Amino acid sequence: MELSLVPQGADNILVEVDGAGTYYEWTPAKSPLLKAANLGAGKLVLHPRGFALPHYSNCPKIGYVIQGTCTVGMIQPNSPHEQVLIIRKGDAIPVPLGAISWWFNGGDTPVTVIFLGNTTLSYDPGHIEYFILSGPISLLAGFSSEFITKTYNITEDEAQKLTKSQTAPLIVKLDDQIAMPHQANIEKKGGLLYASLVDCKDISAENLPLLEEVGLSARLVRLEPVSLLRPSYSTDGSYRIFYAVSGSGKIQIVGLNGGLVLDGKVEEGELFAVPSFFAVSLIAGGEGIELFSINTSSRPNFGDLGGKLSPWKAMSSSVVQASLDVDLEFVNFFKSKLSIGRK
Structure with missing residues (x-):
C-alpha cells in the first residue's frame, strides 16, 4: 500500500461567497486513497440566510450536521413533491443519487455539514461533483435561448430573465423578504444519528x-x-x-x-x-x-480483534496456545482479559 493514509484537512475551496458561505473539499492530490476507494468528502458552511442553490450530484452521500440548524429541501427524480426537513447538530441525512436538494440556514448562527460519499460514477473519482439548477454555472445557463424558450414556453426576454438573473455560482445570501420554508413536511424517521459518551x-x-x-x-x-x-x-x-x-x-x-x-x-x-x-x-x-x-x-x-467478540475469545484454548506459542496459563489469562469491557 503506497498511498498516503495520513489524516488531512480540507485542502480546496470550491466556492466562497462573502457573508453567505463556503464549500470546502478534500482532493485526491492530498488524500490519494479517496480516488483509489472512489470516496469523496466536502464541507458546507452556511452563514445566517445562506442558501445553497438547488442541485443534484452523481455521488450518493450522507450529510452530517456538525453545528447549527439547517432547512433542507429534497425532490426525488420526477416527483411532484418537495420534502422539507429541519436538521440539527448530530443529525445525519442520506442524499440519494440524482436527488435534487437545496440547503438554507434560517437561524442566527453558522451551519456546518460534512458530506461523505461514493464517487464511483464521478467523472473525476475522489470528487463529489454537482449539477446546479440555476446560476452562471448551471444547467439552465448551458442551454441556448432557443431550447429554453421551447422547454418552458416563454419568450426570449423571459428566457434571459430566467437564466441570467442569478449571478451566484452555488451559494447566495438571501434577503429577509424572501420567506423560505421553515417547517418540515415529513418526519425524519431513522434519520437521527447521535450517541452518548463511549x-x-x-x-x-x-x-x-x-x-x-x-x-x-x-x-x-x-x-x-x-x-x-x-x-x-x-x-x-x-x-x-x-x-x-x-x-x-x-x-x-x-x-x-x-x-x-x-x-x-x-x-x-x-x-x-x-x-x-x-x-x-x-x-x-x-x-x-x-x-x-x-x-x-x-x-x-x-x-x-479485541473484546468479547474477538476471534481469540472464540478459539479453542489449544489453538490459541499453538498460534501464540505460549503456555496454557498465559492463554487463560489472555482470554480472561477479553471478557472485560463492552461487546
Whole structure:
C-alpha cells in the first residue's frame, strides 16, 4: 500500500461567497486513497440566510450536521413533491443519487455539514461533483435561448430573465423578504444519528431503508479521554472514511504482512480513510474525540480483534496456545482479559 493514509484537512475551496458561505473539499492530490476507494468528502458552511442553490450530484452521500440548524429541501427524480426537513447538530441525512436538494440556514448562527460519499460514477473519482439548477454555472445557463424558450414556453426576454438573473455560482445570501420554508413536511424517521459518551450509533439499511438505495451506511463514535476504539476491520471488503468532528486522538492502521501503514494523530476537522480489510484502532486524546464515518456498504460487517467478540475469545484454548506459542496459563489469562469491557 503506497498511498498516503495520513489524516488531512480540507485542502480546496470550491466556492466562497462573502457573508453567505463556503464549500470546502478534500482532493485526491492530498488524500490519494479517496480516488483509489472512489470516496469523496466536502464541507458546507452556511452563514445566517445562506442558501445553497438547488442541485443534484452523481455521488450518493450522507450529510452530517456538525453545528447549527439547517432547512433542507429534497425532490426525488420526477416527483411532484418537495420534502422539507429541519436538521440539527448530530443529525445525519442520506442524499440519494440524482436527488435534487437545496440547503438554507434560517437561524442566527453558522451551519456546518460534512458530506461523505461514493464517487464511483464521478467523472473525476475522489470528487463529489454537482449539477446546479440555476446560476452562471448551471444547467439552465448551458442551454441556448432557443431550447429554453421551447422547454418552458416563454419568450426570449423571459428566457434571459430566467437564466441570467442569478449571478451566484452555488451559494447566495438571501434577503429577509424572501420567506423560505421553515417547517418540515415529513418526519425524519431513522434519520437521527447521535450517541452518548463511549458509545457507537449506527445507521444502515436495516434501520433506514433509504440507505439501500444510497449504498452507504454511517456510524458516530464518541470516546472519553484516552478511551480506546478497539482494532477492527471490514469483513465485506468495503472501505471506511472517518471525519474528526471534535477532539483528537492517536491512530494506527495495520495492513498486509503486519505492516503499520499509519501511526499518527488525527485532529478536529481532519479526515482519514481505511482500506478494505485493513485493521484500524484509535486512542482518544485528553479531551476525547467524536468521529463520524461512512462505510461503502449499506449493510456493513466488522470484525472486532479485541473484546468479547474477538476471534481469540472464540478459539479453542489449544489453538490459541499453538498460534501464540505460549503456555496454557498465559492463554487463560489472555482470554480472561477479553471478557472485560463492552461487546
